[in-house]
Amino acid sequence: MSSQQTKAKKTEQPETSITIKVSQEKLPVGVMPPDFPEDYVVGAVTPFLLSSEFVGETPHLPMIDLALSKEKAVPVQLWGMLYKNWVPNPEEEGRSVFMQGYENRGPDNRRKRIYMSATTPDLIDQKYRPKIQLFYKRFLSDSNAGKPMMKHYFENYYDLYWNLHVGAMGDEIPDEVRQFSEGFNATLGFWYPTTEMVCKALMQARATREVLKAWLDKRVQKIMDGKQPDEDSTFVHYWLKNGQLGENFRRIDIVFECFHNFLAFSQWANMVYNVAAKLEPVHGDPAVRVRFDQVMKDPDASDGGAFTPLDRLVMELFRVISPNGGSFSTMARNRAMLGTAFSGIMTPHLPASMSPLHWQNPTEFDPDRFKSAPTTVDNDEAKAHQVGLARCPFSKASFPVKDGRKVTMTNSAFGAVYSEINGKAVPLVDTAGYAPFGFGYRRCAGEQLTVEFIKEFLRHVWKEKVSFSKLDIPVASKQPVNPGTVLNDDIAFNKAK
Ligand code: HEM
Numbered sequence: 001m002s003s004q005q006t007k008a009k010k011t012e013q014p015e016t017s018i019t020i021k022v023s024q025e026k027l028p029v030g031v032m033p034p035d036f037p038e039d040y041v042v043g044a045v046t047p048f049l050l051s052s053e054f055v056g057e058t059p060h061l062p063m064i065d066l067a068l069s070k071e072k073a074v075p076v077q078l079w080g081m082l083y084k085n086w087v088p089n090p091e092e093e094g095r096s097v098f099m100q101g102y103e104n105r106g107p108d109n110r111r112k113r114i115y116m117s118a119t120t121p122d123l124i125d126q127k128y129r130p131k132i133q134l135f136y137k138r139f140l141s142d143s144n145a146g147k148p149m150m151k152h153y154f155e156n157y158y159d160l161y162w163n164l165h166v167g168a169m170g171d172e173i174p175d176e177v178r179q180f181s182e183g184f185n186a187t188l189g190f191w192y193p194t195t196e197m198v199c200k201a202l203m204q205a206r207a208t209r210e211v212l213k214a215w216l217d218k219r220v221q222k223i224m225d226g227k228q229p230d231e232d233s234t235f236v237h238y239w240l241k242n243g244q245l246g247e248n249f250r251r252i253d254i255v256f257e258c259f260h261n262f263l264a265f266s267q268w269a270n271m272v273y274n275v276a277a278k279l280e281p282v283h284g285d286p287a288v289r290v291r292f293d294q295v296m297k298d299p300d301a302s303d304g305g306a307f308t309p310l311d312r313l314v315m316e317l318f319r320v321i322s323p324n325g326g327s328f329s330t331m332a333r334n335r336a337m338l339g340t341a342f343s344g345i346m347t348p349h350l351p352a353s354m355s356p357l358h359w360q361n362p363t364e365f366d367p368d369r370f371k372s373a374p375t376t377v378d379n380d381e382a383k384a385h386q387v388g389l390a391r392c393p394f395s396k397a398s399f400p401v402k403d404g405r406k407v408t409m410t411n412s413a414f415g416a417v418y419s420e421i422n423g424k425a426v427p428l429v430d431t432a433g434y435a436p437f438g439f440g441y442r443r444c445a446g447e448q449l450t451v452e453f454i455k456e457f458l459r460h461v462w463k464e465k466v467s468f469s470k471l472d473i474p475v476a477s478k479q480p481v482n483p484g485t486v487l488n489d490d491i492a493f494n495k496a497k
Pocket of ligand 1: 070097098099112115119261264265267268271323324326327328329435436437438439441442443444445446447449450
């Protein structure tokens with residue numbers, strides 16, 4: 001065969017581009033309303049339609065390999081809510097640790113350690129608890145009894161949120177800031193950018209974001225200037241002191257974390273609703289009710305192990321409710337075409353928490369499982385060897401805080417960060433069978449605060465003799481809570497006289 005014959009035939013390119021005309025009735029219809037703003041369609045809807053979400057493996061160890069990355073691991077339709085030009089611009093507009101790959105976080109997950117210096121158990125106990133208690137007092141006040149309760153939750157939630165971050169409440173919170181928060185929450189909950197609801201909410205968040213950022217920047221300055229009363233009861237105080245405005249926690253990052261945290265905090269509402277649903281006498285879970293009554297007789301007893309009876313009850317509620325469905329990562333690609341840049345993979349939580357590989361009795365409601373579960377303190381080098389590894393996946397490192405407290409942020413062999421306060425470790429359960437707060441180096445930075453938030457809920461319910469009842473209402477109002485979750489506001493609380 002001559003070389004002339006083997007040569008591939010060159011495809012002839014037309015000189016002008018070809019447009020295939022499709023008649024109007026053959027175009028896709030019904031994907032979204034026709035009047036969505038153009039930038040919204042290009043920035044949110046199209047990338048969303050091109051994206052996919054895959055299910056990852058259920059972990060056997062309490063960690064996620066670095067191959068599944070946190071770098072820009074944000075569902076693609078949300079970028080426009082966070083950044084001006086609909087695409088991530090963390091260098092110029094700020095970033096959250098939540099969306100940063102391990103390799104970019106500074107030495108030994110430094111950004112995470114700085115973040116968590118503001119959420120350690122000593123601060124929860126001394127600085128944040130009164131704020132949480134005030135929230136429950138207002139939310140569960142007599143005047144709100146007997147009515148759908150989540151509406152009242154949200155009437156008070158934004159005050160708690162800003163009080164914890166920058167010490168602001170009530171009139172100190174501008175209208176635009178409240179509008180941003182509502183838009184942010186509705187975008188998260190209703191999720192699908194093809195719906196009118198999400199379009200309106202996301203555009204509302206965009207329209208108010210610059211006012212919010214300017215307000216936050218002023219609040220940060222006030223704390224820096226020492227003009228904020230009780231400044232050491234705000235997250236920003238600790239981020240300033242321990243990040244020292246360095247590259248791993250810049251001023252724009254503090255501002256960004258302050259509003260990005262709506263994503264994290266949104267899950268509190270989901271948890272409060274679901275705990276109330278479990279305690280409801282007719283439709284709830286009898287096993288939870290029995291345990292609740294037992295535990296609340298002596299919630300803080302020291303009965304061995306790292307956790308009190310109330311800690312264990314709340315942790316078990318988190319294991320079975322699992323308000324956060326999975327840990328979202330971006331993937332490296334070997335071969336793929338359209339849309340991969342927008343896609344991600346979810347490491348599932350509930351299957352891990354319910355796996356018979358991790359527990360003898362996974363389906364039982366048994367808070368005592370945490371009496372003997374391995375913790376971040378147990379998971380050291382010896383443990384890494386025991387599970388067949390030649391070394392710790394994450395070597396031990398210590399970050400002493402710089403805000404005057406005797407607190408060190410350290411980590412388990414699998415990367416989970418926890419604190420040592422006045423020389424005493426305050427551990428977390430560290431097993432793949434306890435998944436509600438994720439795994440390893442990227443595990444939730446607000447876990448202990450969140451557990452205390454629910455503990456305070458249960459204490460209040462017990463002390464004030466609060467009960468819950470499912471309401472028989474034909475059309476309950478919808479409350480968006482965490483990503484992709486909208487609740488029917490159909491539970492009321494009541495108080496014994
Ligand atoms: C019910 C409440 C909450 C649940 C169920 C929850 C759950 C989680 C989960 C599963 C992750 C891991 C995500 C992943 O690896 O992709 C995570 C990460 C994170 N959470 Fe939470 N969270 C809650 C509340 C909070 C609160 C109140 C805060 C802040 C005070 C917070 C701050 C964070 C941060 C900063 C990360 C990123 C950690 C990292 O990548 O290193 N969370 N959370």
